[in-house]
Amino acid sequence: MREKIKISYYLVFICMLANVACSAAPLLEKHSRAYVTNQGEDTVSVIDTEKNVIIKTINVGKAPVGIAVSNKLQRVYISNVESQNISVIDAKTNNVIDTIKIKGSPVGLALSPDSKILYAADWFDNRVVAITTDANHSVREIKVGDAPAGLLVSPDNKWLYVANRDSNDIAQIDTYTLTIKKRIPVGKHPYGISLSSNGELLISVNVKEDSVSIVNLKSGKQQRIKVGFHPYCAAISVNGKMLYVTNTQDDSITVLDMITRTIKATINVGSTPEGISIDESNKRVYVANWGSDNVSVIDTSTNKLITSIKTGEKSRAFGQFILKTVN
Amino acid sequence: MKKILALIALSVVSFTAVAHGPTPQKVEKTVTIKADQAKVWALVKDFGNMQKWHPAIATDKTEQKKDENGDMATFRTLTLKSGSTIVEKLRSIDDKDMKLKYEIVSSQLPFTDYNSVMTVAKGENAGETTVTWVGRFYRLYKLNPPIPAGQDDKTATDAVTGIYDAGLANLKKVAESSK
Helix, strand or coil, X not given: XXXXXXXXXXHHHHHHHHCCHHHHHHHHCCCEEEEEEECCCCEEEEEECCCCEEXXXXXXXXXXXXXXXXXXXXXXXXXXXXXXXXXXXXXXCCEEEEEEECCCCEEEEEECCCCCEEEEEECCCCEEEEEECCCCCCEEEEECCCCEEEEEECCCCCEEEEEECCCCEEEEXXXXXXXXXXXXXXXXXXXXXXXXXXXXXXXXXXXXXXXXXXXXXXXXXXXXXXXXXXXXEEEECCCCCEEEEEECCCCEEEEEECCCCEEEEEEECCCCEEEEEEEXXXXXXXXEECCCCEEEEEECCCCEEEEEEECCCCECCECCCEEECCC | CHHHHHHHHXXXXXXXXXXXXXXXXXEEEEEEECXXXXXXXXXXXXXXXXXXXXXXXXXXXXEEEECCCCCXXXXXXXXXXXXXXXEEEEEEEECCCCEEEEEEXXXXXXXXXXXXXXXXXXXXCCCCEEEEEEEEEECCCXXXXXXXXXXXXXXXXXXXXXXXXXXXXXXXXXXXXXX
8 A cells, every 4th residue: 555655656756757737637536435334343444436445444443333424524433333432533634533422332323414413323222312523522312213223314404314123114303403203104124224315215224024115205105115135225326316225135236226116236246235335426336245344346337346345354334435535 | 062052051031122232243164074065065955954963953843834024934943952942944045056044033042133144165175065154143132231241242152153163063074974
């Protein structure tokens, strides 16, 4: 890695000597990073998604699972479930700059669109904590359904959605009053959730029913579609056309056409795929494989596996884990 | 062997909570057997005859019934030499890739939410076959810490390791001795 940095400095130097416009070349790169939690070794792998290489491995708290990224703050939040805290990573240096103590065992994480509030679901007590991302880290608490897992905030910042695994519903919570507006019944054991970029379609992944529920939040209409065995997480494309679902016990990804609501492809990936995120700028899907300790990279234009990247032990990456870097 | 029986005999607190822990555990073990691949696969895939190769098991009885989603499935009840029982559900038998997938429905073992894959593959040298047994499971304790002794990750992992080590060693013995 160090060698590569040296080489790139060297290239910049050459460019300067040659006095040509190639110094602008790095700006043409699509700068995104994938942050992958490795629960079995207490680290986070940082992947340069343009080159598909690991650029750093960061030590965090005990048993990291959940993740939330802030493009605005250039920060990454990691839930360490067994040390009951959250590691805050500065995306510019990829160093841990803060650790926030949490009452309870945090797993699911989500940020408000303005990055002012971080939400964390307690795996055991039926509550979600809302923490300010400023230096005060002031905390509010919301009682939710049984066993909260996946979290998401609507693009207009009005609603927090919480997947309640054991009450088989999604709680829609008013972010201002922190009260439950309604509970939307979905399939059995919802774990991961995804939301279309216009905030209209909510998807829950129903682990014990091998299905996804697609909820139209405007009309209230709902459709349930079978996917692979024991699915965990899903990611919807920014144009709302495709949904990618990890099937943990089939070692595959289901690609669902959201317009026709039919299965377009099933792609074999690593063992026990869990967390999934889309890098829109590079047209790739990243999948964290718990069983094979790696990340599978899929080309969204061909739905083919491009490469696998070795990460750390028991990769999970629960949450949206692709960060757009500003520099 | 004694260690497994002791572990299996452990009386364990039962939980009413449905959810499992937040940190899945993994045990992966491989054994190399000097026997034909098809012969080893025949032993592994025989869901109703695990007592033929696992030394902790006295009897194995299968039955067809509806699972929690109302679909027909194959279940087996393993009665251990210690007297306790394990109920397991067959997930799939894949003859092409020689993979058996199953999960534990109920047991008195010190772990929970267990699912497993056994894979039979060609070994490195001629006449050799490898069997890989992988399990994913959770500790028993399903509340915020402190975690009581005997319900933690290590207890769970040690128990599965014991079952796999004893099972694979004897599978090797059985496969290599029988003609």
